[in-house]
Amino acid sequence: MAKFPFMNRALLLTLLATCLTVATRAQDAALGKWWSPDRDGQIEIYKSGNKYFGRLIWSKNPRKDTENPDKALRSRDLVGMNLFTNFNYDADDKEWVDGKIYDPKNGKTYSCKMWLTDNGKTLNARGYVGISLLGRTAKFTRVE
DSSP: OTTOHHHHHHHHHHHHHHHHHHHHHHHTTTOEEEEOTTSSEEEEEEEETTEEEEEEEEESSOOBOTTOSSGGGTTSBSTTOEEEEEEEEETTTTEEEEEEEEETTTTEEEEEEEEEETTTTEEEEEEESSSTTSEEEEEEEEOO
């Protein structure tokens, strides 16, 4: 091996590139389109910089943001709006954390974390106040 030191470097670089690719795939696994729990809307999870967001891209019954506590925002369309904001990927726990979720049905924003189950076919979003123990989990199904 001493005669071919470039082979050790090449092997090391290949292993490093493979590890980075696997890590990127894991953190980006939530990207894509998801059915809402009632299948009356679709959310698109996307990445901007190092943060993850989710916007409502389709609704069975498009409406305005009538429940928003800010009266000035009640005339805006829900379709096109970010309902999930500012999530970071936590590689240790394999979940997206430190984000917020907006519930247009009551106009409230909650702390939120997300994780995948069912081999990436279900996105679980746990909205909560204070600690995640005091919350509710909504299950979103990947659009095939």
